[in-house]
Amino acid sequence: MTPTQLQNVAEAADTIGQLLSQNDLAGASAVLTPLTVPEVVELVDRLGIEDAAIVYRLLTKGRALEVFEALSPGTQGDLVQALRNAEVTTLFAEMDPDDRVWLLDELPASVAPRLLRGLTRQERDLTSGMLGYPQDSIGRRMSPEFVTTHPQLTVAETMARVRGALDSAETVYTLPVTDRGRRVVGVVSLRDLMGATDDALIGDLMNGDPHIAVVSEDAETAARRTTDYGLLALPVVDGEDRLVGILTIDDAARILKQEESEDAARQGGVEPLRRSYLSTPISRLVRSRVVWLLVLAVGATLTVQVLDTFEATLAQMTVLALFVPLLIGTGGNTGNQAATTVTRSLALGEVAPRDVLKVLSREVRTGFCLGLLLGLLGFAIAGLVYEWHVGLVIGLTLVAVCTVAASVGGMMPLAARAIRVDPAVFSNPFITTFVDATGLVIYFLIAKAVLGI
Amino acid sequence: MTPTQLQNVAEAADTIGQLLSQNDLAGASAVLTPLTVPEVVELVDRLGIEDAAIVYRLLTKGRALEVFEALSPGTQGDLVQALRNAEVTTLFAEMDPDDRVWLLDELPASVAPRLLRGLTRQERDLTSGMLGYPQDSIGRRMSPEFVTTHPQLTVAETMARVRGALDSAETVYTLPVTDRGRRVVGVVSLRDLMGATDDALIGDLMNGDPHIAVVSEDAETAARRTTDYGLLALPVVDGEDRLVGILTIDDAARILKQEESEDAARQGGVEPLRRSYLSTPISRLVRSRVVWLLVLAVGATLTVQVLDTFEATLAQMTVLALFVPLLIGTGGNTGNQAATTVTRSLALGEVAPRDVLKVLSREVRTGFCLGLLLGLLGFAIAGLVYEWHVGLVIGLTLVAVCTVAASVGGMMPLAARAIRVDPAVFSNPFITTFVDATGLVIYFLIAKAVLGI
Numbered sequence: 001m002t003p004t005q006l007q008n009v010a011e012a013a014d015t016i017g018q019l020l021s022q023n024d025l026a027g028a029s030a031v032l033t034p035l036t037v038p039e040v041v042e043l044v045d046r047l048g049i050e051d052a053a054i055v056y057r058l059l060t061k062g063r064a065l066e067v068f069e070a071l072s073p074g075t076q077g078d079l080v081q082a083l084r085n086a087e088v089t090t091l092f093a094e095m096d097p098d099d100r101v102w103l104l105d106e107l108p109a110s111v112a113p114r115l116l117r118g119l120t121r122q123e124r125d126l127t128s129g130m131l132g133y134p135q136d137s138i139g140r141r142m143s144p145e146f147v148t149t150h151p152q153l154t155v156a157e158t159m160a161r162v163r164g165a166l167d168s169a170e171t172v173y174t175l176p177v178t179d180r181g182r183r184v185v186g187v188v189s190l191r192d193l194m195g196a197t198d199d200a201l202i203g204d205l206m207n208g209d210p211h212i213a214v215v216s217e218d219a220e221t222a223a224r225r226t227t228d229y230g231l232l233a234l235p236v237v238d239g240e241d242r243l244v245g246i247l248t249i250d251d252a253a254r255i256l257k258q259e260e261s262e263d264a265a266r267q268g269g270v271e272p273l274r275r276s277y278l279s280t281p282i283s284r285l286v287r288s289r290v291v292w293l294l295v296l297a298v299g300a301t302l303t304v305q306v307l308d309t310f311e312a313t314l315a316q317m318t319v320l321a322l323f324v325p326l327l328i329g330t331g332g333n334t335g336n337q338a339a340t341t342v343t344r345s346l347a348l349g350e351v352a353p354r355d356v357l358k359v360l361s362r363e364v365r366t367g368f369c370l371g372l373l374l375g376l377l378g379f380a381i382a383g384l385v386y387e388w389h390v391g392l393v394i395g396l397t398l399v400a401v402c403t404v405a406a407s408v409g410g411m412m413p414l415a416a417r418a419i420r421v422d423p424a425v426f427s428n429p430f431i432t433t434f435v436d437a438t439g440l441v442i443y444f445l446i447a448k449a450v451l452g453i
Numbered sequence: 454m455t456p457t458q459l460q461n462v463a464e465a466a467d468t469i470g471q472l473l474s475q476n477d478l479a480g481a482s483a484v485l486t487p488l489t490v491p492e493v494v495e496l497v498d499r500l501g502i503e504d505a506a507i508v509y510r511l512l513t514k515g516r517a518l519e520v521f522e523a524l525s526p527g528t529q530g531d532l533v534q535a536l537r538n539a540e541v542t543t544l545f546a547e548m549d550p551d552d553r554v555w556l557l558d559e560l561p562a563s564v565a566p567r568l569l570r571g572l573t574r575q576e577r578d579l580t581s582g583m584l585g586y587p588q589d590s591i592g593r594r595m596s597p598e599f600v601t602t603h604p605q606l607t608v609a610e611t612m613a614r615v616r617g618a619l620d621s622a623e624t625v626y627t628l629p630v631t632d633r634g635r636r637v638v639g640v641v642s643l644r645d646l647m648g649a650t651d652d653a654l655i656g657d658l659m660n661g662d663p664h665i666a667v668v669s670e671d672a673e674t675a676a677r678r679t680t681d682y683g684l685l686a687l688p689v690v691d692g693e694d695r696l697v698g699i700l701t702i703d704d705a706a707r708i709l710k711q712e713e714s715e716d717a718a719r720q721g722g723v724e725p726l727r728r729s730y731l732s733t734p735i736s737r738l739v740r741s742r743v744v745w746l747l748v749l750a751v752g753a754t755l756t757v758q759v760l761d762t763f764e765a766t767l768a769q770m771t772v773l774a775l776f777v778p779l780l781i782g783t784g785g786n787t788g789n790q791a792a793t794t795v796t797r798s799l800a801l802g803e804v805a806p807r808d809v810l811k812v813l814s815r816e817v818r819t820g821f822c823l824g825l826l827l828g829l830l831g832f833a834i835a836g837l838v839y840e841w842h843v844g845l846v847i848g849l850t851l852v853a854v855c856t857v858a859a860s861v862g863g864m865m866p867l868a869a870r871a872i873r874v875d876p877a878v879f880s881n882p883f884i885t886t887f888v889d890a891t892g893l894v895i896y897f898l899i900a901k902a903v904l905g906i
Binding site for chain 1: 460463489491495498499523615616619620625626643644647648662664680681682683684685701702703704705706707709710713714716717718720721722723726729730731735738739741742743745746747749750753754756757760761764767768771772774775776777778779781782783785786787789790792793794795796797798801802803804805807808811812815818819822823826827830831834881882885886889893
């Protein structure tokens with residue numbers, strides 16, 4: 001969509017919001033009719049869920065399914081809960097098995113059995129099989145609808161298989177090659193098949209050392225591998241190397257989008273939103289933030305206690321109070337920087353918990369360099385403006401705080417990953433709060449030592 | 454790669470690092486030989502650039518090209534600068550035009566003419582054409598090597614075209630359909646072609662309302678559209694709707710990976726790294742952080758000045774100093790939360806600068822709710838522990854600070870986008886620093902009013 005179209009969608013959303021508040025369904029329908037499917041999707045992402053459900057009902061049946069499939073799983077979940085049972089059952093039956101599992105993951109557990117009962121036996125088995133794999137594993141995100149070929153088949157025989165599966169298979173552009181025991185022995189691309197003679201054997205054409213995922217593997221890791229190597233599809237195997245599914249690159253991109261959104265949110269101390277920002281009610285925005293804000297505020301009472309302990313020192317030298325925000329702010333920033341870099345590297349698979357000592361050594365050195373630089377500046381400026389004793393306290397504190405903050409900031413994401421928590425959960429605000437209290441203790445200890453109070 | 458393989462790569466990297474420090478090239482080569490291409494890529498991402506260049510030279514020629522193509526553009530850039538001219542010229546000639554432009558974007562401008570001279574006339578024209586499009590536009594990231602078909606051609610005729618372009622085209626799975634004026638009138642998938650009879654006309658099979666990008670469009674926006682709609686390829690047209698290139702989904706995923714890395718880095722107040730964390734020298738880590746840290750520290754001297762202004766008040770009531778970190782910390786967190794949510798929504802195209810009033814209204818309300826909640830708690834606790842006047846000051850300050858912080862945090866990313874700066878640049882640390890100073894002014898004004906000092 002072009003910027004002009006986006007502008008139109010924004011205006012259409014406002015108009016439809018007004019029309020619906022006046023119960024003018026015919027008017028709303030007239031606004032909807034000229035919009036393309038992607039435009040309707042954008043529009044739904046700008047409406048509250050009640051309005052979105054009405055818009056959905058105003059669509060013709062074919063368009064409704066197309067729109068539904070293009071919505072994010074979170075929006076699908078909210079929409080399903082706003083629609084009637086009969087509507088949902090029809091919709092659910094028409095979805096692909098992987099999209100169905102994704103949707104079920106967004107719904108209360110009690111809804112699943114009812115929806116599954118509405119499926120044909122075969123569809124139900126495919127879907128239930130996927131639901132058996134662990135949360136966040138690639139088993140729940142792969143597609144169980146694939147076409148395979150065998151090393152001893154010819155290109156012509158394989159092409160016939162492909163033609164027979166055009167309507168059902170998730171992809172026909174990358175085919176896993178399996179042996180008699182359903183074990184993956186290679187992959188072959190449709191492009192390779194088209195470039196070969198009809199009687200060429202798959203065994204001679206295939207890539208015999210393909211990328212593969214194990215069904216219990218973390219979905220994000222498998223998705224990242226798929227996009228990193230530009231694989232159109234990644235075969236997924238069970239514990240005995242038998243093919244059980246395939247992850248296509250578009251599904252990989254969808255997984256990564258959701259993971260990136262979660263990481264970005266947690267890095268800022270927010271719970272990820274289920275739906276788009278504009279369509280999320282204020283009450284949900286508040287809920288997505290309040291828990292972390294409270295946790296952090298409770299953590300911050302530590303700083304009150306630290307300052308309370310040193311109140312006598314403070315009363316004696318009020319000038320020390322002036323630098324508190326600057327010092328803890330700098331500590332927090334240094335910690336954030338380290339945490340941000342390491343969290344991203346973890347997400348990209350560049351570092352792992354086993355690299356803990358390497359990371360620690362790098363962050364100690366980086367933090368020390370940064371602290372030295374800022375500390376010299378702080379010493380000079382505070383020394384000139386106030387007095388050189390104060391300058392010395394500020395300078396030394398900056399060196400110590402930056403070193404500690406970078407080390408803690410770099411270690412936290414690794415510690416989180418080691419105990420199997422999302423590294424982004426020990427988010428920047430969390431580190432800031434921790435570093436704040438530590439920084440204050442360091443500050444006052446140095447002040448007492450240097451100033452002899 | 455499985456976790457075991459990653460473990461092996463980490464160990465291999467350590468071993469190779471040691472062997473190279475002893476100049477034992479034969480030993481290093483022996484460690485490299487059994488590794489697969491993806492393993493070598495991971496290994497290179499763990500080595501400093503000098504070691505990486507030696508490893509690269511130890512690879513056989515075919516493997517070297519495969520490894521190079523799988524490296525990130527930043528690593529490619531560093532590697533090219535560490536290799537000899539002749540090696541680079543050969544490498545450059547074998548790359549695809551889009552990968553070549555990506556690499557040139559990572560190199561000093563002076564290098565480009567020399568490298569371009571080493572290409573054949575046709576390859577040079579393709580590459581130079583792309584270099585003519587603006588920085589960050591999809592024109593620099595698309596592939597100019599595509600196969601097209603026409604509405605009046607049959608399936609058999611189109612298949613013949615596809616077979617003729619198997620080796621050169623970026624993709625053969627999605628074909629743009631163009632008219633006589635090279636204007637895009639639809640797209641058709643190879644899957645559709647395979648399901649049709651040989652004499653069917655493309656005009657009857659094609660999707661006549663396809664997603665399209667304009668060549669000057671922002672690369673991230675076009676890439677996001679490609680993955681959001683699971684398009685295997687997106688046609689790119691010039692100002693007169695004529696086809697000039699195609700963006701494949703794997704290239705779209707690569708663009709998004711880079712953009713996400715940049716956003717994550719800037720959200721934490723760090724300049725994005727060119728290479729992986731472990732392969733980046735400490736001096737570069739320091740450089741990636743020091744500028745922002747200095748800017749923020751200079752910004753934070755505002756807080757020293759604010760506190761200096763109110764020093765008399767502070768000296769009179771030292772208890773006020775105890776809450777400074779808690780209050781400004783909470784303000785900073787609230788601002789971060791809002792900025793994080795809005796920055797991500799902007800990146801996903803869910804909101805745009807024109808939605809400024811909607812966002813402001815949502816953030817004022819959200820911030821006020823959060824402030825009210827925390828304020829009541831703060832009032833009760835500070836009132837009980839210290840005295841109720843102090844509690845009132847803390848409570849009122851929290852309400853005001855949270856409201857202001859959420860509003861500022863929500864507005865900043867939109868303001869940045871409006872003036873065409875990366876919204877993530879006005880990053881969380883930036884907002885924290887701004888909110889710190891504002892929060893202190895609010896705090897002391899409320900304190901003076903309530904306490905009558």
